[in-house]
């Protein structure tokens with residue numbers, strides 16, 4: 001790694017047009033060149049971009065892929081997603097730490113290597129996985145760990161490591177509408193143009209298409225609200241930042257149907273009158289950057305991006321790629337927009353919503369990868385065709401990322417309404433004791449619920465489908481989820497910042513056999529408090545796995561307590577006293593008093 005020539009800070013900033021809104025992209029390049037971001041570099045960046053030092057430092061410290069302290073020249077980050085842990089990632093991590101005589105997060109004395117952890121890498125169908133200087137490596141085994149250690153000692157850049165080591169596999173096990181319907185480039189745009197913008201908005205509404213990122217909001221309503229917002233400038237953002245542990249279906253859609261997704265973005269642009277689009281790509285998917293850039297170029301050469309698209313006078317639209325830097329909260333649409341503008345990914349106060357005040361405060365739609373692919377097909381084949389698949393309230397299909405204790409992990413696309421049991425059967429799950437649908441923020445289902453259906457009216461899902469076999473320790477899984485939320489909370493609001501940490505601490509005590517009934521009760525109370533008072537969806541859903549597990553796997557909790565009569569290990573109400581003092585609150589809601597019941 002060198003910081004001369006084109007890698008000088010002024011050159012990096014110049015490549016990004018000196019545009020401070022590209023700060024996250026600039027910092028990614030700095031990390032790639034220097035391995036960390038020292039204070040002197042923050043100063044250089046502040047001067048080159050004309051931004052306050054505190055702003056640059058704040059952004060650099062927010063994203064987990066950036067380091068403001070020295071790291072090894074080879075920065076290894078093991079995924080600590082639960083399915084990777086189930087597949088042995090902890091043992092492999094210890095093996096590598098032992099090989100380099102390191103502790104976790106320690107830098108070797110020669111500065112060569114550091115080993116840490118990261119949240120899910122989006123490779124749960126081929127885990128365990130890790131990142132080396134941001135490059136993902138999957139299908140880890142003791143032999144592959146040995147090979148990685150040798151390559152690190154040899155010092156060759158990870159980009160030059162054997163292809164077999166860096167290969168990302170594809171496991172689309174079942175396709176339906178999105179994976180199987182052919183679409184010639186430009187056909188959906190032509191159909192939308194023939195119909196007209198207003199009629200296209202109506203067609204998307206009539207299709208019943210709902211957002212596939214989790215919230216399930218009507219895509220047609222979102223597009224209409226944006227189209228109706230005042231002002232000439234509008235934006236289309238494709239949210240490809242799937243950070244929910246256990247979710248990797250957007251990765252597969254972008255591998256196999258990226259053209260369909262871009263077609264959907266272009267249809268959206270035509271319908272709402274946008275001139276610029278962004279794909280916000282998950283930072284863990286660097287292998288998709290070159291193919292996407294190539295696709296943009298191909299579509300420009302075919303007049304499917306750029307000026308006067310398909311000869312439609314005045315229809316100008318192009319797309320820019322923005323790569324994330326390891327912040328789960330950026331999956332929330334307003335946090336994603338903050339990140340697009342070069343800031344920390346802190347969710348905005350809503351309203352106003354992005355459809356009226358989004359990117360650069362202009363009307364913006366943010367749609368999931370899967371939603372945009374579906375929108376392209378709606379434009380081409382019509383609402384009735386789309387509605388002919390699925391259920392009354394959930395039209396079309398759902399793509400699921402199936403991982404965990406199954407014989408055939410991978411991506412499965414089903415018409416909405418498919419039963420959990422059928423997915424388990426197709427994926428080869430034997431004796432499942434639980435399924436976490438929709439990732440840690442979703443629903444934990446016990447066997448008596450396996451007849452339930454994947455649909456907005458029953459079990460909604462952003463895509464993750466994590467299977468736990470009969471021998472798994474469910475408390476370890478919930479412990480993993482609470483640690484994930486505590487790590488990913490952005491820190492903006494107190495209920496989530498404090499609540500996720502408290503939940504993680506209480507779960508750790510219970511898993512270690514040191515918990516109490518008070519911990520069990522407080523887990524429920526803290527989760528309810530977070531749901532009621534948190535600023536964004538991360539906090540409102542962070543308690544879901546705890547609440548589900550307490551109601552469906554209660555005997556497992558009680559069996560882990562040293563005694564059902566044991567006293568609490570500390571007084572939670574007393575622990576919150578400094579927070580009450582800092583916020584000048586002493587009302588009943590600010591206390592955690594023991595329920596007299």
Ligand code: SF4
Nearest residue numbers: 490491493496536539
């Ligand atoms: Fe940040 Fe959590 Fe509050 Fe959302 S709920 S703003 S992630 S602290």
